Amino acid sequence: MMNFDGDEEAKDTYDFQDNMEFCIEAKSFDPLDPTGNVTIRWDIMSWTSDGYLATVTLFNFQLYRNIMNPGWTLGWTWAKKEIIWAMMGAQATEQGNCAKFKLKIPHSCKRNPEVVDLLPGAPFNMQFNNCCRGGVLTSWGQNPSGAVSAFQIGVGLSGTSNKTVKLPKNFKLLGPGPGYSCGPAKIVPSTAILTDDRRRKMQALMSWNVTCTYSQFLASKNPSCCVSLSSFYSDKVTGCPACACGCQNNDTCVTRDSKILQENVTSLHQKSDITPKPLLQCTHHLCHVRVHWHVKDNYKDYWRVKIAIINFNYRLNFTDWSLVVQHPNLNNVTQVYSFEYMPLLPYESINDTGMFYGLKYYNDLLMEAGPKGNVQSEVLMKKDKNTFTLKQGWAFPRRVYFNGDECMLPPPDLYPMLPNTAHKLPTSIMLEAAYMVFTLFFHLVVILF
Template structure:
């Protein structure tokens, strides 16, 4: 009975993890790892490994991706171009020519920019940073070349690696088993001849916020022009485990050398706030015109150790199908369903505001959005003007409870205030005159 319960719990956990990995706003988003065997060697093969980030708004930021797997036999890595294994392992049985890596479970990372030309490979050497497909398709690819020994020299003797893992730069990705697919075809430089790989297999890795962390990484606050109330992020929206380690914005510790240096374990150094989130998104309903309305969006970084490069912000709102103009951000509509166009991605302009600086005076970026009203649905009542979902860098942010949203003042109440103000003004004038 106990064994049955353990099995059932394990099965439910796996099913829940896969369900959490499915993103309805990006249903086809994944990172595909492709191995193309390009040539045979006396004891193995030379392969090109390519990583394509097909996620629309989730990228891999610095310190970059880390790829791992388990060899099926006693394979070794003789050489690598464009990447390197983090550990060599025990290569003592080899004499003379020593392999690059002898570990059963190698861990591979990208090379940093600026490495010597003879160590570079096409689409390599970006420090492991992968842009999202929706933001910058040309920068969403990473590749390296690997020479594998003791591996078999035919399609029938080569065994596929197992247990692929992808970190980027933290947990969250779950990878499928390797699967043999039709060999990749290539065109020569003059586009007159087509060649193909000797053997190709794919691995698909999907992201789950549930696997990545137990708390959100961001929260949303709200305000409007018609109400002085500001709806703050929920208390401890991102967990309060780091509350005893947070630093006040006026602390003298911030002047210490090295306080902003990122740590290998990616531990944050947060500014003390009620919500304790690394990032806050503020949505402000700014103006209401006859045919348009205007929203101001502000992103604030409360992490003293992280600069968010190539950040993305995704919002879901029914009126995003009528975006007229976006000021100082780039914008791209996302259409996960053909019949619904209510989701859009905001991201920074290159060399202007695509870097969200660490916490401090410069740790925010902002823009305004002009939207044309949909006369059938537009209203300022019951929180309609606020977003339904918000994602930062692909992670869903915590929104305040709907019953705390800034309310629309009662029309009769407004008239009463205006009438009483007018009565007092007339009374004062009469006092002056008489």
């Protein structure tokens, strides 16, 4: 049995989606999720004496990219001299200069406010529908109900009609880090929003959308994960490429027996609302995560792959993680053990991509680096006899994404290859062959004697 623990070698939502406009720039285009985006919808529900009351909703329409802890931060610049009188379900990170207000103090007077979701357990009178998850959003493909976040905002000094209200500008969406770029706000047909009891629809007085797309290139110049490979027919293990995730931080990594780990073990997760600086295990690749793909068995009509995901970051748990794999035989997945699985269909005629993710309350949490910092599964696939082969690395994945970021694969010329001589047969086929030889020998003995 192989050791994967170290690095030895190393719609409900208001019929809205049909009407949204996608803004996909070339630099953020994802061939496995070509229409994936985060859409912010701003619905004015009523007018006030000097402004309006609005519901702001974030939809994570990305098929497999979550927004992890510490969650989203939404920012914009007011078009005039607007202020935020009050909020429910979220809060501005800064109040700004409200000195000119004497009787009633606004929630925020910043010209360019930034807003964050409330944490779980927020006071009941501050909560709003789909709020209070610390800004964490699951992907639309993994869990649509967890991919929506909303808050209510009372805006003043803004105008009190569709003609006098001006759309905010310069929207920006920050997740756990950079990577998202947002287009301009665009007025759309007014939304019909269901009431809390879901028995009545309320028509918004005015609505606009903002579309934000993710670019791995903007997020980081280096990948955050890599892929290693092995197979039953070869003793060779193809590890992650050296410096696969950059070597600029190799002076800050730690070994597994480092005293730093023992001194900080009790304080690694004290501030769950703040992303801690990475504390990576020293490896030759310096990646946060390594995905290992092992071709385990070859049967007559099926073949089996073992997948392991290993976390090398001592300061980060991956909650609701996702793994996306592109391989031509994923159109014939028969059984997946220990993981959930969902096919992804970016194009109608191709079904070669699937998403793996953890079972709820079992392995949906990938622990920080250490003995428990890995999750494993096996996948049984039915052979397509017209295409299946073990030659030339066909059995290994074409693309691998972890938590929405593409992982670096080894060069194809380093893949474990079949022996030049007779193919090494797996145990199941060898036993079948031995049984046939024994049966033939038994019949010969009976005939001769």
